[in-house]
Amino acid sequence: MHITVLGPVSVATGGKRHGIQANKVRSMLAVLALDAGRAVSHADLADELWAGQPLGNTRNALQAHATRLRKVLDSGAERPRGTTVLRAVRGGYLLDVPPGCVDGNTFLDLASRGAAALDVRPERAIELLRAGLDLWQGPALLDAGDGLRCRGAAALxxxxxxTVREDLIRARLAVGDASRAVAELRRLVAQHPLRERFCELLMLALYRTGRQAEALELFHVTRRRLDEELGVQPGIVLQRRHTEILSQDPALSLTTVPAAS
Incomplete structure (x- = not known):
């Protein structure tokens, strides 16, 4: 079984992927998948599915949705007769699958392993981080509803x-692939113009590819944007990078890339 939360919520059983049409059933799967292997109480499920809206009989409504969800989860699966991965437990429900069955958990594992390898094995870090990013099929928990649990998890x-995309850029710079890093960072800066870390890394990548003037201009553009949109000055990391480029600090030519302070 494989459950997708990094994009539209879906489940694959027996080699076949199943979309879930009913909004509440889909939300229920998402909440249980985020806590795979752990019980989620009736109260927490009700808060997520109905967000405080008055409901006549919460237990009956949850039971009806659980029945519909079981039909999807048990479809095509090989398991002993009468067993199911969606278990009713005292006070709630439990999705009885290993955490690794949920793509979000696999992503977090690859992200952590990639970050750990970054400073010692940047080539391996690139493999792990790219594998994690390849799991994404759209915005996280795209159609999981507006409950606080799912929206909070999506934001995280x-x-x-x-952060993984940032780590991947650092790994590319560490192996000397500054040209490719420039191309990726231009897209990231365009998408997230107020994220100073992307700007700082792009300044470094531009400098390493012989474009010092572009790196300095990027700093000034970012400084104006921060002032106009947020009323703040660039942070100390971005300012320090600007100073290093102005002075052509020899350390900028090294392959190591410091983490953000």
Whole structure:
């Protein structure tokens, strides 16, 4: 079984992927998948699915959705008769699958391993980080509903995705692939113009490819944008990078790339 939360919520069983049409059933799967292997209480499920809306009989409504979800989860699966991965437990429900069956958990594992390898084996870090990013099929928990659990988890996944992309750029710079890093960073800066770390890395990549003037111009553009949109000055890391490029600091030519402070 494989459950997707990095994009539209879906489940694959017996080698076949199943989309889930009913919104509440899809939301229920998402909440349970985020806590795969752990029980989620009736109260927490109700809060996620109905967000405080008055409901006549919560238990009956949850039971009806659980029945529909079981039909999807058990479709095409080989398991002993009468067993199911969606278990009713005291006070709630439990999705009885290993955490690795959920793509979000696999992504977080690859992200952590890639970050750990970054400073010692950047080539291996690139493999791990790319594998993690390849799992994404759209915005996290795209159609999981507006419940606080799913929206909070989606925000955390999306932020971690940006951090992984940052780590991947650092790994590319560490192996001397500055030209490719420039191309990727231009897209990231365009998408996230106020994220100073992407700007700082692009300045470094431009400098290493012989484009010092472009790197300095990028700093000034970013400084104006931060002032106009947020009323703040660039952070100390970005300012320091600007100073290093102005002075052509020899350390900028090294393959190591410091983490953000």
């Amino acid at each position: 996944f999306d932020e971690r995705r940006l």
